[in-house]
Amino acid sequence: MTELLVINGTVITQDADRTVLTNSAVAVQDGNISAVGPTADITTNHDAQTIIDADGGVIIPGLINPHTHVSDILLRGSFAENRGLLDWLYNVKRPGTLAMQPEEHATAATLYCIEAILAGVTTFVENDTEVLWDDWTDIEAKLEIYDQSGIRNIYAAGMVDCGADNAFQELVLDIQTRDNDVDHPPLERFVEETDTVLKEVNSLIEAYNGTADGRQSIWPAPVVVETTTNRCFQAAYALAEEHDVMTTVHVAEAEAQEQRSLSSIEYLRNIGYLGDRALLGHCVQIDENDVRIIAMT
Known part of the structure; x- marks a missing residue:
């Protein structure tokens, strides 16, 4: 029947x-x-x-949200007024999500899944950029909720293996003076050695990819070009191929102006990261040549 x-x-x-x-x-x-x-x-x-x-x-078919930050939902609407991207990231998002306990991440995941399902979203990619690899409890708290919800989900595990240069560190310090009373995590808090972060992501894939009756996927996710080495990008793509998943990265975001003659798209092509398995988030500052490269790769 x-x-x-x-x-x-x-x-x-x-x-x-x-x-x-x-x-x-x-x-x-x-x-x-x-x-x-x-x-x-x-x-x-x-x-x-x-x-x-x-x-x-x-x-209609189920909708797909290809890029979201689930834990941020608890910060929504309270602190975002008159803030640019870096102000939001370093005065609100990073200190806020780092202060959350596993049960608060689970609450965020519950709220997100309810809103997504009510809106007709049946699949989403969570791009988690604030990952502390010495403890999986925050990650597992959300994965358990996704399993219970019945939604199809991809957890894109953030990978950061190089720190910011001196100029950017000085810029962030200037930005953080707006909210001196906030407990700002140091910029290097999420940086891991390349081999360490690759091992952790590989272990997470082996533990959770394909669980929840096949609805749960784990992807390697270099966070941004500026905090990822060539080797980490190449290894992330290789991990995706090894486990038959995809990989994703933030590229050409709003306010994240290109600082060199070689565009991020050109750079990712040159090091071998672009391909069928690469999902590029944002791409709001790309030119015609970048579009051609994406079309070819």
């Missing part, structure tokens, strides 16, 4: 022509879409345990 019928809706398909079917229905059997067509035909040919009447609404 068919498990589920969603009837009387406008079905937005994902075929080559993006066909739109009015007054139509979707049948689900054994966890898969088994039939799509006019409501009259689907209901005649399928008996279902559960029937949902879309009542003229739109029936």
Whole structure:
């Protein structure tokens, strides 16, 4: 017997022509879409345990959020006014998420999953940039919630293996003076030796990738170009190939101006990081040449 019928809706398909079917229905059997067509035909040919009447609404595939920071949800709306990117990162996000306990990360994950599911998101990529590799409890607290939620999720494990240069350190110190009473973690707090972070990410993949009935994936995720060595980028891509997953990185973010003649996209191509397994977050400051490189790789 068919498990589920969603009837009387406008079905937005994902075929080559993006066909739109009015007054139509979707049948689900054994966890898969088994039939799509006019409501009259689907209901005649399928008996279902559960029937949902879309009542003229739109029936769409599940949405995918390819880049989010789940723990940040508890910082939302309280401290962001009149802050630029670096002000937010170093006065709010990093000290805030580092102060959170595992149960607070679990609360953030619960709230995120509820909002995502209500919005029709069935898959998301959490790009976790503040990872302390000497203790997995924060990570595991969120993974447990994702498992319970039933949502398909990717935990992109942040990798940082080189620190900021002197000029950037001075800039951050100037920014942090805005909130002197905040307990600012040192910039090097999240930096690990290349071999150490690679070993930790590999262990996390081996422990959790493919769990939650196949809905949980773990990806290696160099955080940004400036805090990742060539070797770490190359090894992250190799890890993705070894475990048949993907890898992701922040590239050309808002306010993160390119500081050299070689663009981030060109750099990632040159060292062999770009390819079918690379998901690039942001990309809001790329030019036509960067677009061509992405298209080719």
